[in-house]
Amino acid sequence: MKRLLGWMTKKRMILVISCAISVLVFLVLSGISSYLAEKQDSQMMAARWSDKGDVAQISCFLSQNKGLDEYAILNFEHKLDSDLVEASIVSESENENARLWADAYSATGKITMQSNQASVTVNAVGIGGDFFLFHPVTMKSGSYFSGNDVMKDYCIVDEETAWQLFGSNDIAGQYITIGGIPHIITGVYGREEGRLAKAAGLDSSQVFVSYETLSKYGMANKIDCVEIVMPNPVKNYAFNYVKENIGIDEGEMEVVENTTRYTTFSLLEELGEFGTRSMNGKAIIYPYWENIARGYEDILILMLVFRIMFILYPCVLLFISLVIAWKHKTWTTKSVFLLLKDKWDLLLEKLREKKRRKKSEKMV
Amino acid sequence: MNEENRKKREWVKSAAIVFLSVMLVLTFFSNTIMNYSLPEVATQMIMSGSITSKIRGTGTVESGDPYNVEVSESRKVTSVAVRVGDEVEVGDVLFYLEDKDSDELVAAEKNLAELKKAYDINILTGLDAALVSKVESGNVATVEEHKRIINNLKAKMDAAQKEVDNAQKALDDANAWVNALNFQISITQPANTDVSKQEIALNTAKAKLDKANLKLADAQEAYDRAVEVSGNDPAAILAAEQELEKAREEVENCTANVATCQTALDTAKFNAENAVLASEQAKANLNAQLPDAQLKAYVAQKTLDEKTKVLTECEAAYNDYIAMIPTEFDLVSQLEAIREQEALVEELRQSSVGATINAGISGTITALNVIAGQSTNPGSPAAVIQPAGQGYTLSISVTKEQAQRVSVGDPGELVNSWWYNDVQAVVASIRPDRNDPTKMKTITFNLTGEVTDGQSLSLSVGSKSANYDMIVPNSAIREDNNGKFILIVEQQSSPLGNRYKATRVDVQVLASDDTKSAITGGVYGWESVITTATKPVEAGQLVRLPD
Numbered sequence: 012m013k014r015l016l017g018w019m020t021k022k023r024m025i026l027v028i029s030c031a032i033s034v035l036v037f038l039v040l041s042g043i044s045s046y047l048a049e050k051q052d053s054q055m056m057a058a059r060w061s062d063k064g065d066v067a068q069i070s071c072f073l074s075q076n077k078g079l080d081e082y083a084i085l086n087f088e089h090k091l092d093s094d095l096v097e098a099s100i101v102s103e104s105e106n107e108n109a110r111l112w113a114d115a116y117s118a119t120g121k122i123t124m125q126s127n128q129a130s131v132t133v134n135a136v137g138i139g140g141d142f143f144l145f146h147p148v149t150m151k152s153g154s155y156f157s158g159n160d161v162m163k164d165y166c167i168v169d170e171e172t173a174w175q176l177f178g179s180n181d182i183a184g185q186y187i188t189i190g191g192i193p194h195i196i197t198g199v200y201g202r203e204e205g206r207l208a209k210a211a212g213l214d215s216s217q218v219f220v221s222y223e224t225l226s227k228y229g230m231a232n233k234i235d236c237v238e239i240v241m242p243n244p245v246k247n248y249a250f251n252y253v254k255e256n257i258g259i260d261e262g263e264m265e266v267v268e269n270t271t272r273y274t275t276f277s278l279l280e281e282l283g284e285f286g287t288r289s290m291n292g293k294a295i296i297y298p299y300w301e302n303i304a305r306g307y308e309d310i311l312i313l314m315l316v317f318r319i320m321f322i323l324y325p326c327v328l329l330f331i332s333l334v335i336a337w338k339h340k341t342w343t344t345k346s347v348f349l350l351l352k353d354k355w356d357l358l359l360e361k362l363r364e365k366k367r368r369k370k371s372e373k374m375v
Numbered sequence: 376m377n378e379e380n381r382k383k384r385e386w387v388k389s390a391a392i393v394f395l396s397v398m399l400v401l402t403f404f405s406n407t408i409m410n411y412s413l414p415e416v417a418t419q420m421i422m423s424g425s426i427t428s429k430i431r432g433t434g435t436v437e438s439g440d441p442y443n444v445e446v447s448e449s450r451k452v453t454s455v456a457v458r459v460g461d462e463v464e465v466g467d468v469l470f471y472l473e474d475k476d477s478d479e480l481v482a483a484e485k486n487l488a489e490l491k492k493a494y495d496i497n498i499l500t501g502l503d504a505a506l507v508s509k510v511e512s513g514n515v516a517t518v519e520e521h522k523r524i525i526n527n528l529k530a531k532m533d534a535a536q537k538e539v540d541n542a543q544k545a546l547d548d549a550n551a552w553v554n555a556l557n558f559q560i561s562i563t564q565p566a567n568t569d570v571s572k573q574e575i576a577l578n579t580a581k582a583k584l585d586k587a588n589l590k591l592a593d594a595q596e597a598y599d600r601a602v603e604v605s606g607n608d609p610a611a612i613l614a615a616e617q618e619l620e621k622a623r624e625e626v627e628n629c630t631a632n633v634a635t636c637q638t639a640l641d642t643a644k645f646n647a648e649n650a651v652l653a654s655e656q657a658k659a660n661l662n663a664q665l666p667d668a669q670l671k672a673y674v675a676q677k678t679l680d681e682k683t684k685v686l687t688e689c690e691a692a693y694n695d696y697i698a699m700i701p702t703e704f705d706l707v708s709q710l711e712a713i714r715e716q717e718a719l720v721e722e723l724r725q726s727s728v729g730a731t732i733n734a735g736i737s738g739t740i741t742a743l744n745v746i747a748g749q750s751t752n753p754g755s756p757a758a759v760i761q762p763a764g765q766g767y768t769l770s771i772s773v774t775k776e777q778a779q780r781v782s783v784g785d786p787g788e789l790v791n792s793w794w795y796n797d798v799q800a801v802v803a804s805i806r807p808d809r810n811d812p813t814k815m816k817t818i819t820f821n822l823t824g825e826v827t828d829g830q831s832l833s834l835s836v837g838s839k840s841a842n843y844d845m846i847v848p849n850s851a852i853r854e855d856n857n858g859k860f861i862l863i864v865e866q867q868s869s870p871l872g873n874r875y876k877a878t879r880v881d882v883q884v885l886a887s888d889d890t891k892s893a894i895t896g897g898v899y900g901w902e903s904v905i906t907t908a909t910k911p912v913e914a915g916q917l918v919r920l921p922d
Contacts, residue, residue: 052911059911061856106858106881113854144854150907154850154890161776162889164431184890186790192433193790193833195889198850 030325037321044314047307048273053300056145057270060113060240067243068145068269069253070236072301074294077263078233081139081222084116090256091241100242112241115140115158118222119298120231124168125188126176133172133216136298137225145238146300148219153183153198156221163221164194171216173199189220190228203303211302236298243270265295272308278315281308406871413919414910416877418864418903421847421894427840428780428888431790432771432818433833436826439768442736443756444469447726448477454747457758463734469758470732470745478750480723487716494709502706506699510706521700528693535686542679549672556668560661565654568647570640577636584629587622594622738762741828767822769800769832772808778816780838781805787820790833798824800834843885843893844900851904852884852892859884861894862912863902864920877905879914 019027049055056068073079095101095111102109115138122135139158147155148167156165166187173180173196176187186193202213225231237257243249250268257264271277281288297305401408451473457463476484498507509515516524594615601608601615732751742759751757773781787800800820808815820834851861862877882896905912912918 059855066856102856104857106883108883109856109858110854111856141854147911149909150850154848154906156849160887161428161774161780162431165889191831193431197889 122229429837546675
C-alpha cells in the first residue's frame with residue numbers, strides 16, 4: 012500500500028481520477044442509452060412476444076403512392092404461414108392456440124366523430140390486426156380493441172377528445188356516430204407527451220378507429236404501415252422475408268428491423284450514414300411512433316459518440332501506461348520463472364515436512 | 376505526526392457517521408422507495424356471467440311488398456288527388472288525366488299515316504296495276520312458287536334456245552347443200568372433147584402418105600429409069616425394084632396409118648360428142664335438184680327466224696319476272712307494315728285509359744312520382760301504395776363471420792332505443808349479399824311499430840347469451856408467442872409487509888363480446904386479474920395495488 016502511494020505522484024493521481032470519471036460517465040451514458048431504448052414500447056414487441064430472443068419485429072413503411080389494401084395483407088399472411096411450415100418453423104409452445112407471428116397494419120387520416128353534445132374532427136389512425144400488441148398505449152380507462160374482432164365499429168379516443176365529446180374519461184361503452192353509423196368507444200388513452208412526441212405528430216387530438224371505418228367514413232390514404240413480429244431463426248431472416256414478400260417495390264417502401272435498431276452495431280451503421288441520414292428520396296410519411304423512434308435514434312447516436320470518446324480516453328491511457336511499464340520492466344521471464352520455481356519448491360518442502368510430522372505422531 | 380493522525384481519525388469518523396445515517400434512512404424508507412418503482416396495477420375479480428356477442432348494422436327502412444300503380448300509356452296529368460301519407464281505399468281517385476289521346480296513340484297514328492303515304496307513292500310511280508291488285512288481294516305466290524315459275528321460264532327459255540340452235544343448224548346444212556350443188560354445176564365439164572391430136576396425127580399421117588406416094592412415084596420413076604437405063608443391069612434393077620418395093624411398102628404403111636388415124640379421129644370425134652352429151656345431161660340433173668335445195672334453205676331460214684322470235688319472247692318473260700319480284704316483295708312488306716300498324720292503333724284505341732287513375736288496393740300512399748302538368752311514364756310507377764297491414768323491412772350488410780352469430784328469428788334491438796316507441800325487429804332472412812356474394816351477407820329484419828319508409832335505423836342483434844363461469848374484461852387478455860394469457864395478482868407476505876406478484880396464467884378465450892371475454896385456464900375463479908397498469912408488467916414482477 013505504501014509503495015503504491017509512493018508511486019502515485021500528483022500527475023498520476025489526476026490521470027487516474029480522470030480515467031475513473033471517464034469510465035463512470037461512460038457507464039452512466041450507457042445506462043441512459045439502454046433506458047431510453049427500452050422505454051420505446053413500440054420497438055420492444057419482440058421482447059414482449061418471446062423472451063428467448065428468437066423473434067424479430069419488422070416494420071414496413073409504404074410510400075403515399077403505393078399503399079396496400081387488406082386483401083394484399085391477407086395474402087401475405089397466408090404465404091407466411093405456408094412458408095413457415097415449409098421451413099419447419101413450428102410453435103414449440105404447449106398451448107395449441109399459440110400463434111407463431113402477429114401482425115398489424117395502419118393508415119393515417121382524419122375523421123369526424125359526433126356525440127350528443129359535440130362533434131369533433133380529429134387525426135385518426137385506422138388500424139387492423141393486433142395493433143395494440145405492438146403499440147400498448149397507456150389506457151386511462153377501458154380496453155384495447157383488435158382488428159381481428161368480428162365487429163369493426165370500435166374506437167379508442169384520447170383524453171382531450173373524450174373531454175370534448177362527453178366531458179369525462181370514464182366513457183368506455185358509450186356510443187358516438189361516425190358517418191351516421193354508431194360506433195362504440197372501448198377506451199380512453201393518454202397521448203405521449205414531450206418535445207419529440209409533439210414534433211412527431213402527437214401535437215393534437217388523435218383517435219384510433221378500425222381501418223374499415225377510416226376508409227369508409229373518414230379521409231384516409233391507403234395502408235401505409237405494416238408491422239409484424241415473427242420467428243427469426245437466423246440473423247436477418249425476418250427482415251429479408253418481409254422485404255421480399257410484402258409485394259411492394261423497394262423504391263416505394265422502407266423496411267426497418269425494430270428489434271436491433273438500437274444496438275451498438277446498428278447505431279454505428281447509422282453513424283456511418285451521417286451526412287445522408289436526413290435525406291428522404293421516397294414519398295413516405297412516417298407515423299408518429301416511427302418519428303419518435305427516429306428522434307431517439309438521433310439522440311442515441313449522439314450519446315454513442317460521447318460514449319466512445321469517454322471510453323477511448325481511459326483505454327488509450329491504459330495502453331500507454333502498459334507500454335511504458337513494459338519498457339521499464341525490471342524483471343525478465345527467466346527471473347519470474349526462477350521465482351515461481353523457488354516458491355513451488357518451498358511449498359513442496361512444507362508439505363513433505365507436514366507428512367513427516369504426521370507419520371511420527373502416528374507411530375507415537 | 377499526532378496532528379496528522381488526529382486529522383485522519385476525524386475524517387474517518389465523519390465519513391462513517393454520514394455513511395451509517397444514509398444507510399439508516401434508506402433502510403427505513405426502503406419499502407416506500409421500492410413501492411414507488413413498482414408499476415401500479417388495477418385489478419378485477421374473475422366473475423361468472425353471460426356473454427352476448429352482438430352484431431350491429433345500420434340500414435334504411437323499406438316498405439315490404441309495395442303496390443306499384445302503373446299507367447300503361449303516356450298521358451298528361453291535370454291534377455293529383457292525393458298526397459304522400461294519405462290513406463286510400465280501393466277505387467279512390469289518385470290522378471285526373473287530360474282527355475286526350477295518349478302520346479303513344481298519337482305517335483302510332485302518325486306512323487301509320489307515313490307508312491300509307493310511302494306505300495301510295497310507291498304504287499303510283501308506274502307500277503303494274505295487276506301486280507298491285509295481286510298484292511293487295513293477297514294473291515302473292517310464296518317463295519317456293521316463285522322459284523318454280525322462274526325455273527319454268529328458264530326451262531322454256533333454254534328449250535327455245537335449243538330450237539333456235541337446231542334451226543340454225545338446219546339452215547346451215549341447207550345452205551351448204553345449195554352451195555355444193557352450185558359448185559358441182561360449175562365444175563361439170565365434158566371430158567376429152569379435144570380431137571385435135573387425132574387430127575394432127577391424121578394430117579401427119581396424110582402428109583407422110585403424100586410423102587410416101589411421092590417417094591413411090593420417085594422410086595417408080597427410078598425403076599423405070601433403072602429399067603430403061605440400065606436395061607439388063609439386074610442389080611440396079613433389083614435395087615430399083617427393092618426401092619420400089621420399099622416405097623410401095625411405105626405407101627401401104629402410110630395408107631394404113633392414115634386409115635388408122637382416120638379411124639381414131641372418127642372414134643375420138645364420136646367420143647367427144649358423147650361426152651358433151653353426158654355432161655349436158657349431168658348438168659341438167661343438177662339443175663333439177665337446185666330448186667329443191669334452195670327451197671329447203673329458204674324454209675330453214677324461216678324456221679330459224681320463228682324460233683329466234685320465240686327465244687326473244689321467252690327471255691323477255693324471264694327478265695320481267697325476275698325484275699318484278701323485288702318490287703312485289705317491297706309492296707308486300709309495306710302492306711304488312713301498314714296492316715301491323717293499323718292493328719297497333721286499334722289496340723291502343725281499345726285499351727285507352729279513361730280520364731282518371733284509381734287506387735287498386737287500399738293502403739297508404741308512400742310515393743307519388745308525377746305531378747300535375749307532367750306526363751305519366753309507362754315504364755315507371757306513377758304512385759306507390761303501401762298495403763294496409765303490411766310490414767316494413769330493413770336490411771344490413773355484414774361479413775360472413777358476423778352473420779354466423781345471427782340466426783333467423785333473433786330479435787333485434789335498436790341502438791338508442793329510447794328514441795323510438797314500440798319498434799320491434801326480428802331477423803327474417805340471412806342471404807348472400809348481391810353485391811359481394813363471396814364475402815358479405817345481407818340480414819333482413821321485419822319491423823313493426825312506428826317506422827316510416829326511408830328512415831335510417833341502427834340495429835343490434837345477437838345470438839342468445841350464454842353463461843360462463845369465468846369472465847374477465849377484454850383489457851385483461853394479453854398475448855405472446857405462447858398464446859393468450861392473463862396476469863393474476865398473488866399475495867405474498869414478507870417481513871416488510873405484503874408483496875404482490877404478477878403471475879402468468881395461460882388461458883383460452885371461449886367467447887367474447889364488446890367488453891368482456893369468457894376464459895378457461897388454470898384459474899379457480901376467485902383470482903384478481905390485472906386489467907391496466909401504469910407501466911408494462913411482466914410475469915413474475917412485483918406490482919403494487921392502488922391505495
